[in-house]
Amino acid sequence: MSLKIVVLAKQVPDTRNVGKDAMTAEGTVNRAALPAIFNPEDLNALEQALRLKDAHPGSTITILTMGPGRAAEVIREGLFRGADNGYLLTDRAFAGADTLATSYALATAIKKIGEYDIIIGGRQAIDGDTAQVGPQVAEKLGLTQITYAEEILNINEETKRITVKRHIDGGVETVEGPLPIVITVNGSAAPCRPRNAKLVMKYKRALGAQEKVAITKDGATLPYAEQYEKLPYLNITEWSVADVDGDLKQCGLSGSPTKVKAIQNISFQAKESKTLTGSDKDIEGLIVELLENHTIG
Amino acid sequence: MANYYSEVPELKFHLNNPMMERICQLKERDYRDKEEFDYAPQDYADAMDSYDKVLEITGEITGEIIAPNAEGVDEEGPHCENGRVRYASGTTQNLDAMVKAGLNGMTMPRKYGGLNFPITPYTMCAEVVAAADAGFGNIWSLQDCIETLYEFGNEDQHSRFIPRICAGETMSMDLTEPDAGSDLQSVMLKATFDEENNCWRLNGVKRFITNGDADLHLVLARSEEGTKDGRGLSMFIYDKRDGGVDVRRIENKLGIHGSPTCELVYKNAKAELCGDRKLGLIKYVMALMNGARLGIAAQSVGLSQAAYNEGLAYAKDRKQFGKAIIEFPAVYDMLAIMKAKLDAGRALLYQTSRYVDIYKALDDIARERKLTSEERAEQKKYAKLADAFTPLAKGMNSEYCNQNAYDCIQIHGGSGFMLEYACQRIYRDARITSIYEGTTQLQTVAAIRYVTNGSYLATLKDYELMPILPEYEGYMNRIKEMTNKFAACSNAVKEMNDQETLDFLARRLYEMAAVNVMSHLLLQDATKAPEMFAKSLEVYVNYAESEVEKHFNFIRKFNTEKLDNYRK
Numbered sequence: 048m049s050l051k052i053v054v055l056a057k058q059v060p061d062t063r064n065v066g067k068d069a070m071t072a073e074g075t076v077n078r079a080a081l082p083a084i085f086n087p088e089d090l091n092a093l094e095q096a097l098r099l100k101d102a103h104p105g106s107t108i109t110i111l112t113m114g115p116g117r118a119a120e121v122i123r124e125g126l127f128r129g130a131d132n133g134y135l136l137t138d139r140a141f142a143g144a145d146t147l148a149t150s151y152a153l154a155t156a157i158k159k160i161g162e163y164d165i166i167i168g169g170r171q172a173i174d175g176d177t178a179q180v181g182p183q184v185a186e187k188l189g190l191t192q193i194t195y196a197e198e199i200l201n202i203n204e205e206t207k208r209i210t211v212k213r214h215i216d217g218g219v220e221t222v223e224g225p226l227p228i229v230i231t232v233n234g235s236a237a238p239c240r241p242r243n244a245k246l247v248m249k250y251k252r253a254l255g256a257q258e259k260v261a262i263t264k265d266g267a268t269l270p271y272a273e274q275y276e277k278l279p280y281l282n283i284t285e286w287s288v289a290d291v292d293g294d295l296k297q298c299g300l301s302g303s304p305t306k307v308k309a310i311q312n313i314s315f316q317a318k319e320s321k322t323l324t325g326s327d328k329d330i331e332g333l334i335v336e337l338l339e340n341h342t343i344g
Numbered sequence: 345m346a347n348y349y350s351e352v353p354e355l356k357f358h359l360n361n362p363m364m365e366r367i368c369q370l371k372e373r374d375y376r377d378k379e380e381f382d383y384a385p386q387d388y389a390d391a392m393d394s395y396d397k398v399l400e401i402t403g404e405i406t407g408e409i410i411a412p413n414a415e416g417v418d419e420e421g422p423h424c425e426n427g428r429v430r431y432a433s434g435t436t437q438n439l440d441a442m443v444k445a446g447l448n449g450m451t452m453p454r455k456y457g458g459l460n461f462p463i464t465p466y467t468m469c470a471e472v473v474a475a476a477d478a479g480f481g482n483i484w485s486l487q488d489c490i491e492t493l494y495e496f497g498n499e500d501q502h503s504r505f506i507p508r509i510c511a512g513e514t515m516s517m518d519l520t521e522p523d524a525g526s527d528l529q530s531v532m533l534k535a536t537f538d539e540e541n542n543c544w545r546l547n548g549v550k551r552f553i554t555n556g557d558a559d560l561h562l563v564l565a566r567s568e569e570g571t572k573d574g575r576g577l578s579m580f581i582y583d584k585r586d587g588g589v590d591v592r593r594i595e596n597k598l599g600i601h602g603s604p605t606c607e608l609v610y611k612n613a614k615a616e617l618c619g620d621r622k623l624g625l626i627k628y629v630m631a632l633m634n635g636a637r638l639g640i641a642a643q644s645v646g647l648s649q650a651a652y653n654e655g656l657a658y659a660k661d662r663k664q665f666g667k668a669i670i671e672f673p674a675v676y677d678m679l680a681i682m683k684a685k686l687d688a689g690r691a692l693l694y695q696t697s698r699y700v701d702i703y704k705a706l707d708d709i710a711r712e713r714k715l716t717s718e719e720r721a722e723q724k725k726y727a728k729l730a731d732a733f734t735p736l737a738k739g740m741n742s743e744y745c746n747q748n749a750y751d752c753i754q755i756h757g758g759s760g761f762m763l764e765y766a767c768q769r770i771y772r773d774a775r776i777t778s779i780y781e782g783t784t785q786l787q788t789v790a791a792i793r794y795v796t797n798g799s800y801l802a803t804l805k806d807y808e809l810m811p812i813l814p815e816y817e818g819y820m821n822r823i824k825e826m827t828n829k830f831a832a833c834s835n836a837v838k839e840m841n842d843q844e845t846l847d848f849l850a851r852r853l854y855e856m857a858a859v860n861v862m863s864h865l866l867l868q869d870a871t872k873a874p875e876m877f878a879k880s881l882e883v884y885v886n887y888a889e890s891e892v893e894k895h896f897n898f899i900r901k902f903n904t905e906k907l908d909n910y911r912k
Contacts, residue, residue, distance in 0.1 A: 241405050244398045244446040244459055248383035251397060271386060278382070 048204045049105030052096045053157055055168030055181065056089040056110050056125065058118040062173045070312065076174065083117065085124050088169025090239035092232040095199050096167055097129045097240060103202070107131045109160060113141055113152055116257025119283045126250040127242040132280070134160070135255050138287040140298045146175070148302035150183030152293065157188060159291045165209070167230045170195060181231035192229040193222055197236045202226070255283040346411065348472045349403025352649060354687065355468055357873055358694040359395060364464065367698060368392070370705035371462045381454045395465040401445050402469040410438045411476035418479070418769050422604035427590035429557035429604045438480050448487050449510030452494065456502065457510035463704065464697040467642045471693070474646030478773040479602030481646065483555050485639045489515040489562050492632040493581065495707070496619035501581065505560060513559035517632055518582070518608060520552045526786055528564065528625055529574040533610060535565035544580055544617060546588070546610040556606025557591050559584050562632065563615060564624050578624040580615040588613025599772030634731070636781045637738040638700060641693045644741035644777045647770055648686045651748035654767045655679060655755040669755070678751045684883035685744040691865035692858070693741060696733040703727040729803065732794040739787030740858045742777035749774040785851070792850040795834055800857040801827070807864035812871045819885050823863045826892040830856040833899040845904045852895040859888035
C-alpha cells in the first residue's frame with residue numbers, strides 16, 4: 048500500500064554546542080550566534096518516514112514546518128534526502144507560539160493537506176525540550192499517538208494497523224495502533240541517511256517566496272529565474288494563517304496561554320569542596336551520597 | 345560536524361582550475377542533458393556548483409561515518425564464511441551511506457543512472473574517502489572499473505551492468521595470480537568457450553584480489569589455448585549472480601585491513617567476453633590499470649593529508665621542555681616538508697586527472713561522431729600527457745604518503761609506536777600504495793620512455809611560459825636551472841647507450857622529472873593563491889633543488905662499468 052506521510056520538522060538553533068554568546072543580555076536565545084539546524088530528532092523521524100517509503104513504493108513524504116522564511120531550509124534538507132514536497136507555515140501571526148498555538152497551526156495545516164496516513168515528528172525540539180507538540184497535534188486531529196518510537200516494524204495492509212517499537216524506561220516495548228496515526232520518534236532511533244547527490248542537484252535551487260525576495264531585494268536578479276516557472280517543484284509553498292483557514296485568535300502569541308514571567312541567567316558555582324582519598328571507605332561513602340541525592344542511580 | 349572536504353580548502357582550489365571549463369563542456373556535450381534529466385547542469389557554473397555540493401556530501405559522510413568507523417574496521421576486518429566475504433560491520437555502514445547518498449557510478453552517463461561527473465571531482469571524492477579510511481577507499485573506488493566496461497563493452501553489456509554499479513553494486517579487477525604479479529603476461533586462468541551454453545567458462549585461481557567477492561568482476565584470463573604471452577589473454581565479465589567463483593581465503597595483511605584481499609577459485613564459472621579476444625592485457629587491462637593508478641594516487645594524497653593532520657595536531661598539543669614541540673625547528677621542518685609534499689603531490693594528481701578528463705571525454709565523443717581535426721589534435725595531446733603523468737602521480741604520491749606517514753610517527757615519538765594513535769594505521773595503510781597497481785619501480789618503467797623521448801622536457805619548457813607573479817621570478821629561474829640539470833642527465837644517460845644502465849638510472853631520472861613538474865605546478869598554484877601555497881612553494885623548491893642536485897651528482901659521475909659493483 049502506498050502511504051501519505053507528513054513529517055513535522057522544525058528549524059532550531061544548534062544548542063548542542065553553545066558558546067559564551069549563546070544568550071543575549073536579556074536572557075533570550077541569541078539566534079544569530081547559533082547556527083540554524085534541522086532539529087535532530089526530526090531527522091530521526093524523517094529516516095523512519097523514508098524507510099516506510101522504501102518499503103512501500105508509491106508513498107509520498109510531505110515536510111511540514113513552521114517558522115520564518117529561512118526555515119524553508121528544513122524543507123530543502125528533506126527534499127535532499129527523499130521527501131516529495133513541503134509546506135512552510137509562515138506568517139507574523141504565527142510568531143511567538145507556545146506548544147498549544149504551534150500544535151493548533153500544525154493541525155490546521157495537516158487538515159488543509161487533507162490526506163494522511165502517518166504524521167511523524169521528533170519527540171521534542173532541542174530549543175524547547177517540551178515534547179508536547181506531537182501529542183497535542185494528535186489530540187487536535189483526534190488520532191491515536193505513539194510516542195518515543197524507536198523503529199516502525201511493519202504495517203498490516205489489511206487491518207491498516209502499524210506496529211512500532213518504542214523506548215521505555217529500562218527497555219523497549221512493541222505496540223500497535225490504527226492508521227491514521229501520530230508518531231513521535233526518539234533520538235535513539237536510526238540516524239537519518241545522508242543527502243542524496245541526485246536529489247541535491249535536482250532541488251538545490253528550490254526556494255520559498257521570502258527567500259526569493261531576500262535574494263533580489265538589492266536589485267540582484269534571481270539566478271536561473273526561468274527555472275521556477277518551468278519546474279514547479281523548485282517553488283517551496285508558503286502558507287499563511289489565511290491559507291490554512293486558521294483562526295487568528297488561536298495562533299501565535301494570542302493563542303499561547305504560556306507566559307514567560309521572568310528569565311534568569313544562572314551560573315553554576317562551586318560553593319564547597321570535599322577531598323576524598325582513594326580508599327574503599329571514601330569511595331563507598333561517595334557512592335552512597337551520590338545515590339541518595341539521585342546524581343546516579 | 346567534521347567535513348573532510350570543506351576542511352581542506354586546497355581541494356576546492358583544485359576543483360576551480362580553469363581547465364574545468366573545457367572538461368565540463370566536453371563531458372556535458374554543451375549541457376544537452378538538461379532537458380532530459382532533472383539533476384543535469386544548466387551550464388558551467390551550475391555543473392561546478394553541483395560538483396562542490398556532491399563533494400560536500402562526500403566530505404560529510406567521511407567525517408561523520410567513515411572516519412569514526414575506521415579504527416573498528418581496522419580491528420575487526422572482513423571474514424571469509426562459506427566462500428563469501430563478510431565485511432566488517434563498519435564497512436557495511438560506510439557502504440550503505442555512500443549508496444544512499446548516490447555516490448556510485450559517479451562518472452557514468454545519466455542514462456544508466458550515473459552522475460556523469462568528470463574524473464577530477466570523482467578523484468577528489470576518492471581522496472577525501474581515503475583520508476579517513478584507505479581500506480574502505482578501495483572498496484568504494486573500485487567502482488571506477490566500470491569505466492573500462494563502458495569503454496570496451498558493448499551496448500547490451502552497458503545496459504545490463506552499468507545501472508547496477510550506479511545503484512551501488514561493487515566491482516573487482518581479477519588480474520593477479522600466484523605466478524603472475526607484476527608480470528601479467530603469465531596469467532594462466534583458463535577461459536574456454538562452452539558451445540552448448542554459448543558462454544565462456546573460467547577455471548583456475550586468482551590471488552591478492554581486492555574486494556574479491558564483488559558483485560561484478562573484470563577478469564583477465566587465457567582464452568587462446570597454447571599461448572604463453574599477453575596476446576593470448578582476454579578480458580571477461582563475471583557476474584556473481586551466476587555463481588562459480590568462491591573465496592578460498594582472505595589474506596592477513598599489514599594494512600588496509602578493511603579491504604578484503606581474496607584468493608579466488610573459479611570452478612567452471614560462467615563469464616562473458618568484454619571487447620575483443622586477445623586484447624585483454626595489451627589494451628583493456630592497460631586502460632584499467634591507468635584508471636586504477638590514478639585512484640591509488642588519490643588514495644595516497646588522502647593518506648598524506650591524514651598523516652599531515654595527525655602530525656600537526658600532535659605537534660601543537662604535545663609539550664616538552666616547557667613548550668609545544670611544534671616550536672622546535674627539527675619538528676616544524678618535518679611538518680613543513682610534509683605539507684609541501686602533500687601540496688606538490690596533490691597538484692600533480694589533479695593536473696593528471698584533468699589531462700585524463702579531456703582525452704577521455706573526447707574519446708567518448710568519438711564514439712558518437714567523428715572528431716574535428718582540432719579535436720583529434722587535442723585528444724592526442726592530452727592522451728599523451730595523461731600517459732606520461734599517470735605514472736608520475738601514482739609513483740611519487742605513493743612514496744610521499746609513505747614518507748609523510750613515517751614522519752607522522754616520528755613526530756609522535758614513542759606514542760606513535762604504540763597502537764593507540766591513528767598514525768600507526770596510516771603508516772600501515774600507506775605501505776601498500778607504492779606496491780599495488782604497479783610498484784614504484786614499474787611506474788618508472790612506464791615513465792622512462794617519456795624521459796628519453798623528451799616529452800617531460802617539452803612539458804617543462806611549456807610550463808616555463810606560464811604566467812607567474814613577478815616576485816616569483818627567482819623560483820622560476822631556479823626551476824629552469826633544475827630542468828637544465830635534468831636535461832643534461834637525460835642526455836648523459838642516453839649517450840651511455842646501454843639499456844641496463846638506463847634501467848639502473850631510470851628511477852633517478854624519473855624523480856628528477858617529477859620534482860621539476862611538481863615545482864612548476866606549485867609555482868602556478870602559488871601564483872593563483874599565494875596565501876594558500878606560498879610557503880609550500882618555498883619549502884618544496886628548496887627540497888626539489890636538493891633532490892635534483894643529488895641525482896645530478898650521482899648520474900654525472902656514473903658510467904656503465906660501475907654497474908658491476910651493484911650486481912649481486
